[in-house]
Amino acid sequence: MTTTLVTNIGSLVTNDPAQGDGTPLGLIENAAVVIDQDKIAWVGAAAEAPAADTAFDAQGRAAIPGFVDSHSHLVFAGDRTQEFNARMSGRSYSAGGIRTTVAATRAATDAELEANLVRHLHEARRQGTTTFETKSGYGLTVADEARALRIAAAHTEEVTYLGAHIVSPDYAEDPAGYVDLVTGEMLDACAPYARWVDVFCEKGAFDGDQARAVLTAGAAKGLIPRVHANQLSFGPGVQLAVELEAASADHCTHLTDADVDALANSSGRTVATLLPGAEFSTRAQWPDARRLLDAGVTVALSTDCNPGSSYTSSMPFCIALAVRDMRMTPDEALWSATTGGARALRRTDIGVLAPGARADLALLDAPSHVHLAYRPGVPLVSAVWQRGVRVH
């Protein structure tokens, strides 16, 4: 196998505080990276770089770790253009819109679902995403949830069982019966394909007791909890996530001081994953990232890519929103979209460019990562390596 030297990097974000300027981003100017097979072998000043079999001249561009998109819903069929159009004409969002996607997903073939997933993965990769998590939740039958996870597991190791997305329309008169299914037969069929268990803890979806039942049943099968929490209203989701040692509480838009304290007191065990694409696409109140960061909470940024409430696969777009509207600094937003996402997936081998880490990196047609927020909407990602292979 060959080694590759990526050199003449104008500004390199390593996310390793031991490197470079000693900040959390571990910035190195005039840098180089050596890739050995699928791992990073060396990072440092270009002038000190060791020899490698092949070389790539970055021509002064910035380089960053590949984005870690720790929250998406990509196993689906159909789209919801009309719902979006109606909402932008004044109608408010409710969880019920998910039923439209459930009907389309159930009607799709396996090949159609997989092709749609792959199309979105390629779209995300062109924008610098090298790791993504994705979920079931548009099948809501034993067979449809299991096939969604089987399809997802062929493309990522970060697969989440979300049978508890909404109460299945088939159980509209018997939500308790649906929780029994999600925690019983459906869980048994899905657990072999999944690493995580998730629940939409929200008015109109699942209440605190139901969410607890779903998460504890999943944990008993070896799945690690993560929670859709406090998106549309105040509620028990965040504190339940912390209590059950969930890896992540996702959305965190409506938080009490006690919710913020609980996340902070988890000492990073439960990450607050903010999903500004959802607030953008539903014209909702922004999560207050500044409040969380100032309290010491570990924050991740993710797309929530789904056809209903956040149909973007672009991590750079989410960074721009987070900086403009959620009071994050450009450095914090970049960290949260890379290492923050890795923390939300309890991973230390991604989101960082240090010897031994996975060789996932993106080059930007820009001198600095700050341009991701400074030049919103501009396709700045010019090259992507995933597991040491140039994929874009």
Ligand SMILES: [Zn+2]
């Ligand atoms: Zn979601």
